[in-house]
Amino acid sequence: xxxxxxxxxxxxxxxxxxxxxxxxxxxxxxxxxxxxxxxxxxxxxxxxxxxxxxxxxxxxxxxxxxxxxxxxxxxxxxxxxxxxxxxxxxxxxxxxxxxxxxxxxxxxxxxxxxxxxxxxxxxxxxxxxxxxxxxxxxxxxxxxxxxxxxxxxxxxxxxxxxxxxxxxxxxxxxxxxxxxxxxxxxxxxxxxxxxxxxxxxxxxxxxxxxxxxxxxxxxxxxxxxxxxxxxxxxxxxxxxxxxxxxxxxxxxxxxxxxxxxxxxxxxxxxxxxxxxxxxxxxxxxxxxxxxxxxxxxxxxxxxxxxxxxxxxxxxxxxxxxxxxxxxxxxxxx
Ligand code: B12
Numbered sequence: 001x002x003x004x005x006x007x008x009x010x011x012x013x014x015x016x017x018x019x020x021x022x023x024x025x026x027x028x029x030x031x032x033x034x035x036x037x038x039x040x041x042x043x044x045x046x047x048x049x050x051x052x053x054x055x056x057x058x059x060x061x062x063x064x065x066x067x068x069x070x071x072x073x074x075x076x077x078x079x080x081x082x083x084x085x086x087x088x089x090x091x092x093x094x095x096x097x098x099x100x101x102x103x104x105x106x107x108x109x110x111x112x113x114x115x116x117x118x119x120x121x122x123x124x125x126x127x128x129x130x131x132x133x134x135x136x137x138x139x140x141x142x143x144x145x146x147x148x149x150x151x152x153x154x155x156x157x158x159x160x161x162x163x164x165x166x167x168x169x170x171x172x173x174x175x176x177x178x179x180x181x182x183x184x185x186x187x188x189x190x191x192x193x194x195x196x197x198x199x200x201x202x203x204x205x206x207x208x209x210x211x212x213x214x215x216x217x218x219x220x221x222x223x224x225x226x227x228x229x230x231x232x233x234x235x236x237x238x239x240x241x242x243x244x245x246x247x248x249x250x251x252x253x254x255x256x257x258x259x260x261x262x263x264x265x266x267x268x269x270x271x272x273x274x275x276x277x278x279x280x281x282x283x284x285x286x287x288x289x290x291x292x293x294x295x296x297x298x299x300x301x302x303x304x305x306x307x308x309x310x311x312x313x314x315x316x317x318x319x320x321x322x323x324x325x326x327x328x329x330x331x332x333x
Contacts, residue, residue, distance in 0.1 A: 035073025045086050046271040059099035090301040118166050143191045152195045156231045208239045210262035215243035217280040225267035225298045232320040253287045263293045268300035277302045285310045
């Protein structure tokens with residue numbers, strides 16, 4: 001029987017009478033032509049290699065070239081189309097409805113589904129233009145000024161979160177490069193930490209509960225979500241232990257014991273395959289004492305499904321305060 005991951009990505013066995021695209025003929029890469037290997041492309045887009053192979057067989061797309069050694073090589077325009085396909089699938093479209101379409105039709109689907117559409121905001125547009133121009137000092141100044149003017153909570157909700165989405169959309173559309181993303185992350189992290197520090201320092205040693213440990217699992221290299229969540233937990237007067245990115249499960253368990261942690265908060269974007277998230281959470285749940293809660297957040301579509309009884313999905317940053325209040329009500333302090 002197909003599991004939910006296989007169902008979502010159309011990996012079930014073929015059913016009788018199903019229309020199958022003819023297998024795409026192998027195309028040898030022309031000399032000097034650059035293509036990306038299947039491992040790199042699967043990692044970049046957040047799919048498995050199996051999914052790419054099944055789509056190729058079933059829908060005739062993607063249609064990689066072959067290296068002289070017979071390895072699949074994906075040209076850049078197919079990579080761009082695959083990125084768009086993945087975003088449409090994350091938004092609930094079915095592979096059978098999108099994989100056979102041209103990039104123009106997919107762009108129309110994306111527009112209609114509201115994907116990659118940034119709400120108008122002149123101040124955020126200005127910050128993006130500074131980033132695009134690599135005006136790093138100006139960009140950092142702009143962030144700090146807005147943060148100082150608005151305060152931590154408004155800065156997180158009105159600037160940090162929508163700006164991250166804009167930067168991601170810019171990268172997906174090819175208008176911002178990976179080095180812009182790095183610059184952006186660096187500046188945002190510095191600003192958030194600067195703003196958070198006085199409050200978290202003041203909270204330390206006051207015995208505030210819950211104590212919240214924040215990190216990501218191996219394979220999730222995005223840390224802005226967990227940092228924004230830390231800001232919101234701090235504003236809810238939680239003592240936070242920030243472990244940074246990609247902590248091995250046993251180290252999380254050790255840190256929970258050493259710091260007497262009540263809640264492990266994890267963040268997931270769409271880069272980590274659903275199955276890895278499901279396995280990671282199940283393993284972590286089994287390793288942690290039952291009274292330690294696991295709260296997960298982030299844009300990964302995997303979080304829309306129910307994983308495990310002992311894992312709670314917090315849908316966004318705003319509900320953190322109420323979720324903490326519920327914990328305080330139910331916990332024996
Ligand atoms: C900055 C950035 C990077 C930086 C990361 C630096 C760092 N130290 O964090 C760098 C350049 C390294 C990077 C690399 C990559 N990135 Co990147 N990146 C981003 C960007 C712009 C922000 C990343 C981030 O931290 N997001 C997390 C938060 C801010 O967003 P969120 O998941 O929507 O979560 C929200 C809430 O749910 C809540 N929340 C989040 N976590 C939690 C947890 C709890 C407990 C709670 C309560 C709430 C909560 O907070 C957020 C507020 O809006 C995003 C764009 C985006 N929209 O996120 C792309 C994005 C995540 N990256 C993407 C990709 C593809 C990659 C790469 C594979 C390729 C690349 N760009 O080079 C690599 C893979 C890295 C890896 N191994 O994981 C894609 C993922 C697409 C997908 N499959 O879904 C995105 C979405 C860009 C895009 N639009 O296509 N990236």
